[in-house]
Amino acid sequence: MKKILITGASGQIGTELTEMLRHQYGVENVVATNLHDGINETVEKNGIFEVLDVKDEKKLFDLVKTHKIDTIMNLAALLSAVGEKNPNLLWDVNMNGLYNCLEVARETGAMLFTPSSIAAFGPSTPADKTPQDTIQRPTTIYGVSKVAGELLCDYYHSKFGVDTRGVRFPGLVSYKALPGGGTTDYAVHIYYEALKAKKYTCYVNENTFMDMMYMPDALDSILTLCEADGSKLIHRNAFNITAMSFNPEDIKREIQKHIPEFTMDYEIDEIKQRIADSWPNSLDDSCARQEWGWNPKYDLEKMTIDMLEKLRVKLDIK
Numbered sequence: 001m002k003k004i005l006i007t008g009a010s011g012q013i014g015t016e017l018t019e020m021l022r023h024q025y026g027v028e029n030v031v032a033t034n035l036h037d038g039i040n041e042t043v044e045k046n047g048i049f050e051v052l053d054v055k056d057e058k059k060l061f062d063l064v065k066t067h068k069i070d071t072i073m074n075l076a077a078l079l080s081a082v083g084e085k086n087p088n089l090l091w092d093v094n095m096n097g098l099y100n101c102l103e104v105a106r107e108t109g110a111m112l113f114t115p116s117s118i119a120a121f122g123p124s125t126p127a128d129k130t131p132q133d134t135i136q137r138p139t140t141i142y143g144v145s146k147v148a149g150e151l152l153c154d155y156y157h158s159k160f161g162v163d164t165r166g167v168r169f170p171g172l173v174s175y176k177a178l179p180g181g182g183t184t185d186y187a188v189h190i191y192y193e194a195l196k197a198k199k200y201t202c203y204v205n206e207n208t209f210m211d212m213m214y215m216p217d218a219l220d221s222i223l224t225l226c227e228a229d230g231s232k233l234i235h236r237n238a239f240n241i242t243a244m245s246f247n248p249e250d251i252k253r254e255i256q257k258h259i260p261e262f263t264m265d266y267e268i269d270e271i272k273q274r275i276a277d278s279w280p281n282s283l284d285d286s287c288a289r290q291e292w293g294w295n296p297k298y299d300l301e302k303m304t305i306d307m308l309e310k311l312r313v314k315l316d317i318k
Contacts, residue, residue, distance in 0.1 A: 001071040001111070001226055005031045005064060007054045007101070008076035010040035013115070013218065015177040017073065020219050022047050031067050035076070040177070054097035061104045071226065074101045074114040080142040080275055082181035087141040094145040095152075102156045102164070111163040113226055116150050116238050118170050118211055119143035119183075123278045130280040132240050132287040139278045153237035165225050166237040170211030170283065172218050173303060175310040183275045187212055187251060191307045194255045194262045195317050202248045203269035209281040213243040214298040214306070221294060228292035235287050243296035244303070245282040254304045 004025065009018045009032035018032045019042065032043050033052035043049060050063055054076040064072065076097050083090035098114055105112040121130060122137040136147050146168075153164040171184025179185040186202055187210075193200040221241050230236075252264045288294035298306070312318070 001025065003029050003031075003067060003069045004071045004073060005033065005067065005069045006073045006075060007033050007052060007060075007097070008035075008074070009043050009049075010034040011075055012172060012174055012177045012179045013215075014075045015040055015043055016174060016215055017075070017219055017222060018043050018047070020223070024223070031063065031069065033063070054100060055092065057100040057103060060100055061107065064104050064108050064110060069108070069110055071111045071113070072101050072105055073222070073226075074098060074112065078142070079180055079182040080117075080119050080140050081183055081185075081272055083142040083145075084140060084271055084275070090141050091145060094142070095148060098149050098152065102152065102162060105162045105164070106156060106160045111165065111226065112153070112156075113165050113222060114149065114153065114237075115222075116146045116166050116168045117142070118168055118279050118283065119275075120146040120150060120168060120238070121278075121280050125280060127281045129282055129284045130240065131284050132235055140275055143278075150238040157236055163230055164237050165230075165233070167221055167225060167239045167241045167288070168283070169218060170213050170242050172213055172215055173307065174215035175307055175314060176215070183272045183279075184210055184212065186248065190248075190251060190255070190264070191304075191311055192315070194259050195308065195311055195315060198259065198261050199263045199265075201265050201267050203267060204248065204273050204276050205266060205268055206249045207247055208273070208276050209245050209247045210276060210279060211242045211245050211281075211283050212300075213241070213296065214303040217243050217296040217298050220297075221288075224294065225288075225292055233291055235291065239288040239291070239294070240283040240285045241288050241294055241296075242283040242285050243298055244300050246300050250300065251304070254300055255308070258304070258308050
C-alpha cells in the first residue's frame with residue numbers, strides 16, 4: 001500500500017483507521033472520504049479529505065485516478081439495527097457502493113479491502129467456534145448484504161483478478177468514536193454510562209454471548225491482512241477473526257472491579273435481541289492465524305482497563 005482512499009472515514013472504524021494510516025504511510029498518502037463533511041473534525045482537518053457518496057461511481061473513479069490510489073478501503077455502510085428500519089437504503093449503500101468500489105478497483109488495478117461481519121451468519125450456523133466455511137443463512141438485511149458482498153468480492157477476484165481482501169468483524173469496542181447503530185453497540189455504551197452515571201440499562205439479555213474485539217486489534221487486522229502476501233491467502237474476503245466472547249454480565253463484573261458501585265438492569269429491545277440471537281457465540285479464527293498471522297492482543301480484562309482509562313480522560317472524569 002502506498003496511496004490509500006478510505007470511504008466512510010468518519011465512522012467508528014474509519015476515524016481510527018484514518019489516523020493510523022496517516023501516521024503509518026504519511027498524511028499526503030491517505031485520502032479520507034465521507035458522505036458529508038462537518039461530521040468529524042479529526043478526519044477532515046488533519047489530512048486530505050473529500051466528500052464522496054460511495055454510490056457515485058464517477059466521482060470515486062476520479063478521486064482514485066487524481067490521487068493515484070493503489071488501495072481502496074471501503075467502510076461506507078449502514079449497520080444491522082439501522083438497516084432493519086430501512087432495508088432499501090441499506091441495500092443501496094452497502095451493495096451498490098461495494099459494486100462501485102469493485103468496478104473502480106477492476107478499472108484501475110487497485111487493491112480493495114471491505115469488511116464483512118459476524119452478521120453474515122444466521123440461526124442455522126453452528127453457534128460455538130463457528131467454522132470459517134459453514135452454512136450462511138442470515139436473517140437480517142445487513143447480514144444478507146454481507147454474504148452477497150463476500151461472494152461478489154470472490155467473483156471479482158476469480159473473474160477479473162482484483163486483489164480483494166476482507167475480514168468478518170465481530171462487535172467492535174472503541175473510545176474514540178461512537179458506533180453507528182449496530183446490535184453490539186451496548187459494549188461501547190456500557191463504559192460511558194459506567195463512568196458518567198454508574199448504571200446502565202442493557203437492551204440484550206444477560207445470557208447473550210457475542211464475539212467482540214477492541215479497536216486496536218481491529219485496526220491491526222486490516223493493516224496486517226492488506227500487507228500480507230496475497231499468494232498465501234485462501235479465504236481472501238471473509239476471514240473469521242475474533243479476540244473475545246462475553247455476555248453483558250461478564251462485562252459488568254469486569255467494570256465493577258474498577259467501579260464497584262456500578263449497576264446494570266435490562267430493558268430488552270426485541271429487534272436487537274432477535275438479531276443477536278441469530279449470530280454466533282464465538283468464532284473459529286484459525287484460518288486467519290494460519291494464512292496471515294492474525295494474533296489479537298486484547299482480552300476483556302485488558303480492554304476494560306484501557307477503555308476506562310482513556311474515557312476518564314476524554315470525558316474529564318476523575
